[in-house]
Amino acid sequence: AEVEETLKRIQAHKGVIATIVVNAEGIPIRTTLDNSTTVQYAGLLHQLIMKARSTVRDIDPQNDLTFLRIRSKKHEIMVAPDKEYLLIAIQNPCE
Amino acid sequence: IGHPEIFPLVFTTKTQEIFNCRVDEDVTEENCFKLIKKEDIIQDLKTRATISDFHPVKKVVLEYPGEELLVVFDAKFQYGQNFYFVASEEAKENLLKPPETAEEKDDDKEEENREETPEIHPYKPPVHKPWVSLGSEKEVEEESVKDTVTKIKHMISRVRRKFGAPVTFTDKNASHVKDSYVECTSYQDKTFSIKMLEKDVGVQMVPKVREASTQTKWTYPKNAATQYFPRQLSNEEKEESLSSEKLKEFLTSVHLRMEIALQQNEIMNAFFDDWKALAEDESSSGGKPDVYLKAYQSFTDLRYLKDRTISCICWHPTIYGTIAVSARAWLSYEEQVNLFDKSLLQQSVILFWSFFDPIHPQLMLECPEDIYCFQFRPSDPNVIAGGCINGQVVLWDISQHEEKLQNAKTVADGIKVTAVNMVNASVLNILQYIYMSPSLMQVQQSSTEPPLVRYCAVSSIQNSHKKPVTDIHWLPDYFEDNRMGATFENRAEICVQLVTCSPDCSILFWDIPATKLPEQPSSEKVEEEEIFCMPPDVPDTFKHLDLCWKPLIKINLHKSDTTTEYNPVRISLKELHYHYKTSEKVQSLDTLEVPAKDNPYTDMSTPSSKNLKVLENISTDFFVGTEDGEIVYSNWKMEIDSDSAKPHTQKYTIHTETINTLQRSPFFKDIVLSVGGRNFAIWKEGVTNGPILQSSCSAGRYTAGQWSLTRPGVFFIGREDGNIDIWDLLRKTHEPSHFQNISESMITFISPWIASPKQHFLAVSDDLGVLHVLEICQTLSHPSRNE
Numbered sequence: 001a002e003v004e005e006t007l008k009r010i011q012a013h014k015g016v017i018a019t020i021v022v023n024a025e026g027i028p029i030r031t032t033l034d035n036s037t038t039v040q041y042a043g044l045l046h047q048l049i050m051k052a053r054s055t056v057r058d059i060d061p062q063n064d065l066t067f068l069r070i071r072s073k074k075h076e077i078m079v080a081p082d083k084e085y086l087l088i089a090i091q092n093p094c095e
Numbered sequence: 096i097g098h099p100e101i102f103p104l105v106f107t108t109k110t111q112e113i114f115n116c117r118v119d120e121d122v123t124e125e126n127c128f129k130l131i132k133k134e135d136i137i138q139d140l141k142t143r144a145t146i147s148d149f150h151p152v153k154k155v156v157l158e159y160p161g162e163e164l165l166v167v168f169d170a171k172f173q174y175g176q177n178f179y180f181v182a183s184e185e186a187k188e189n190l191l192k193p194p195e196t197a198e199e200k201d202d203d204k205e206e207e208n209r210e211e212t213p214e215i216h217p218y219k220p221p222v223h224k225p226w227v228s229l230g231s232e233k234e235v236e237e238e239s240v241k242d243t244v245t246k247i248k249h250m251i252s253r254v255r256r257k258f259g260a261p262v263t264f265t266d267k268n269a270s271h272v273k274d275s276y277v278e279c280t281s282y283q284d285k286t287f288s289i290k291m292l293e294k295d296v297g298v299q300m301v302p303k304v305r306e307a308s309t310q311t312k313w314t315y316p317k318n319a320a321t322q323y324f325p326r327q328l329s330n331e332e333k334e335e336s337l338s339s340e341k342l343k344e345f346l347t348s349v350h351l352r353m354e355i356a357l358q359q360n361e362i363m364n365a366f367f368d369d370w371k372a373l374a375e376d377e378s379s380s381g382g383k384p385d386v387y388l389k390a391y392q393s394f395t396d397l398r399y400l401k402d403r404t405i406s407c408i409c410w411h412p413t414i415y416g417t418i419a420v421s422a423r424a425w426l427s428y429e430e431q432v433n434l435f436d437k438s439l440l441q442q443s444v445i446l447f448w449s450f451f452d453p454i455h456p457q458l459m460l461e462c463p464e465d466i467y468c469f470q471f472r473p474s475d476p477n478v479i480a481g482g483c484i485n486g487q488v489v490l491w492d493i494s495q496h497e498e499k500l501q502n503a504k505t506v507a508d509g510i511k512v513t514a515v516n517m518v519n520a521s522v523l524n525i526l527q528y529i530y531m532s533p534s535l536m537q538v539q540q541s542s543t544e545p546p547l548v549r550y551c552a553v554s555s556i557q558n559s560h561k562k563p564v565t566d567i568h569w570l571p572d573y574f575e576d577n578r579m580g581a582t583f584e585n586r587a588e589i590c591v592q593l594v595t596c597s598p599d600c601s602i603l604f605w606d607i608p609a610t611k612l613p614e615q616p617s618s619e620k621v622e623e624e625e626i627f628c629m630p631p632d633v634p635d636t637f638k639h640l641d642l643c644w645k646p647l648i649k650i651n652l653h654k655s656d657t658t659t660e661y662n663p664v665r666i667s668l669k670e671l672h673y674h675y676k677t678s679e680k681v682q683s684l685d686t687l688e689v690p691a692k693d694n695p696y697t698d699m700s701t702p703s704s705k706n707l708k709v710l711e712n713i714s715t716d717f718f719v720g721t722e723d724g725e726i727v728y729s730n731w732k733m734e735i736d737s738d739s740a741k742p743h744t745q746k747y748t749i750h751t752e753t754i755n756t757l758q759r760s761p762f763f764k765d766i767v768l769s770v771g772g773r774n775f776a777i778w779k780e781g782v783t784n785g786p787i788l789q790s791s792c793s794a795g796r797y798t799a800g801q802w803s804l805t806r807p808g809v810f811f812i813g814r815e816d817g818n819i820d821i822w823d824l825l826r827k828t829h830e831p832s833h834f835q836n837i838s839e840s841m842i843t844f845i846s847p848w849i850a851s852p853k854q855h856f857l858a859v860s861d862d863l864g865v866l867h868v869l870e871i872c873q874t875l876s877h878p879s880r881n882e
Contacts, residue, residue, distance in 0.1 A: 001337075001338070002343055002346070002347075003337055003338075003342060003343060003346060006346045006347075006350050007346075009350070009354075010350060010353055010354065010357070013354070013357040013358075013361065014361050015357075015360065015361065016357065021342070023328075023336060025326070026326075027325075027326050027327060027328050028327075028328075029328060029333050029336050029337060029342075030333070030337060035327075039325040039327070042325075043325060066352065067352050067356065069356060071366055076360060078353060078356050078357070080349040080350075080352050080353050082345045082348065082349055083345075084341055084345065085341075085342060085345045085349075087345075087346070087349050087350075087353060089353055089356075089357065091357055091360050093360040093361075093364045093366075
């Protein structure tokens with residue numbers, strides 16, 4: 001299906017470690033990682049996205065969060081939020 | 096007397112004559128004054144010097160201001176002498192004038208007056224001077240008493256009739272009154288008090304402070320816990336949501352952003368700190384001048400290692416600080432030829448040393464013959480395989496002593512007997528045995544002697560090598576090959592196969608059947624006990640193999656054009672990377688094939704060999720270093736079709752003498768280091784026209800070599816003179832970057848090891864039987880970036 005294809009494309013990028021799709025409640029729907037890690041990422045990032053989104057909207061109610069990138073020492077976590085879903089990708093940037 | 100201007104003089108007659116002041120002739124009482132000229136006196140003084148009467152007053156005379164001096168005849172000796180001399184003009188005048196006046200005036204006066212007046216200064220009545228105050232008025236005033244305040248006069252009056260009233264007295268007992276004391280107390284009369292109409296008062300506000308305390312009720316603490324688990328969708332729900340339209344929309348809208356972000360990261364790492372990276376390179380390439388190997392410890396044993404050279408060193412893979420060495424007796428060439436004629440006076444052993452006890456070896460493994468090389472089993476470090484000088488392969492099981500080795504701190508007191516691995520293979524084949532009575536060695540229980548472990552299995556002599564086993568390796572645990580030569584996946588993840596090579600032109604593959612839990616232990620035990628009389632202490636892990644062990648596959652190496660054979664001394668397989676802890680997924684795997692004959696085995700079935708899948712990708716190529724100094728690159732894949740019966744081999748002759756080291760780089764699977772004779776070379780698989788790097792001939796012989804475990808460009812070469820050369824290919828490729836002398840005798844073996852991230856050791860053994868453990872310094876052990 002299209003869904004599969006898109007997800008595969010994202011996963012096939014260079015350096016991508018994992019891809020997770022999370023629903024509005026923070027429950028992972030689709031993942032390429034093992035279960036416990038997925039659940040952990042989903043729960044934590046879901047909360048973070050809520051917080052970030054509310055921050056942006058508090059400052060300007062017309063605004064909304066489009067993308068969140070967390071850069072850490074080891075890799076980069078990218079989250080694309082939507083009304084109902086979240087797409088999370090973890091990538092190792094090449095140096 | 097009195098007058099300072101009067102000087103009494105005695106005039107002698109002579110003097111009187113000179114100055115015409117003879118007594119009673121010139122000078123009388125009445126006319127007692129005589130004026131004498133100063134010049135005359137001076138002249139007289141000059142002429143008569145000390146005898147002159149004027150000598151006492153010489154000074155006065157000289158100082159006398161006037162011209163004429165007065166000499167007065169003193170008839171009454173008022174001044175003590177008959178003459179006196181007046182020293183000042185004033186006095187002269189006084190004397191002359193008033194007496195003259197007095198004489199003139201008071202001629203009639205009595206002689207006493209006349210005499211008195213010229214002698215005494217004229218009496219002047221005190222002149223009334225104004226009073227000069229000297230401050231005494233103040234004192235006077237102070238002392239005087241004056242009224243400071245005008246005295247108050249009170250007039251008290253009372254009505255007259257009140258006076259004189261009759262008075263009555265009464266008695267009062269003193270004890271009746273309080274305190275026995277009556278007084279007329281003073282009271283405040285209002286008429287005399289001043290009312291204060293205005294008062295200056297300060298006011299301060301202070302909060303009302305009140306102290307209070309409370310006590311909380313102390314209930315006993317209770318542990319409360321909540322257990323939660325994350326919500327998860329069931330599979331159907333997942334499927335449902337995956338196929339929903341909303342998800343599709345979501346993905347279509349989102350994936351573009353995601354891809355942009357991913358691409359950004361791929362293009363460039365925005366957070367890469369170039370400055371820091373530069374600094375790191377600087378520090379490593381600038382290089383500390385003191386690159387060295389620090390001597391950490393050295394081990395030697397006088398009993399067992401006397402006159403022996405160490406042939407092989409192996410670090411214990413899991414236990415920190417434990418290292419095993421095998422010793423080999425010094426044999427000259429003739430003795431080596433007549434291998435079976437020698438009689439060993441000493442038992443040949445493998446010694447285990449621990450860092451914590453440098454004097455006593457921890458464990459000793461008994462060997463039937465001298466061991467040339469040995470290895471720990473990667474999957475189970477308690478099993479050690481060694482190759483003997485007579486071509487046999489020996490197995491030990493030290494699981495009994497594993498705990499002891501781990502706890503080796505000081506001299507061990509007693510052996511902790513752990514549960515012996517009573518694992519017997521249930522599959523046992525009836526094979527030919529040669530019954531040899533093994534020499535019994537009791538395991539020593541004393542605390543000073545290290546425990547001696549007897550070998551538990553030895554290969555059969557007929558089927559072993561004919562010459563010393565010079566190299567032995569365990570095959571990695573993810574594949575094993577069967578007698579047909581095809582490799583199979585090894586699910587058991589334990590190393591079960593060995594490869595050995597020996598100068599008798601053969602390479603043998605040995606198989607240790609997988610150990611299985613015994614199903615019928617008792618009967619088997621009984622069976623075994625009948626057949627063997629093993630000493631009770633020896634673990635019978637490999638009992639089934641003892642003396643009946645045969646190699647699985649045998650490869651004969653033939654030269655392609657002639658019928659002579661190679662004499663392999665060292666072998667290096669491609670897939671010799673051991674995973675000591677866990678197995679990782681390996682992408683490339685090799686398949687094996689075998690030329691030539693394989694032994695007729697009866698059902699030697701490895702369990703579950705049918706269920707394993709055949710691995711296609713294992714490379715069967717290997718390098719062999721021979722006794723003559725040739726490097727042979729060959730492939731043992733068995734050609735199923737008999738067209739090309741000879742496996743393609745390549746040989747290179749670079750080294751002049753026996754190869755003593757052939758080792759793959761731990762970082763690059765296709766790079767091999769070979770050391771032999773006077774030079775070394777680095778080879779790459781696939782590059783067939785020669786080594787990619789070859790060193791020039793050096794002065795001394797190279798006797799050992801090893802790659803560094805942590806830095807891809809570093810390797811260590813040991814020399815004949817006891818030096819170690821450290822080569823760092825990134826710095827210099829034409830000479831060693833550093834060399835260091837370790838011992839006086841030839842280096843026989845080098846083995847690096849990583850004991851902890853900070854401690855990297857290099858174990859070096861020399862010809863005298865001493866094992867040196869050196870610590871590799873940081874610059875040699877830590878790779879720089881992108882090395």
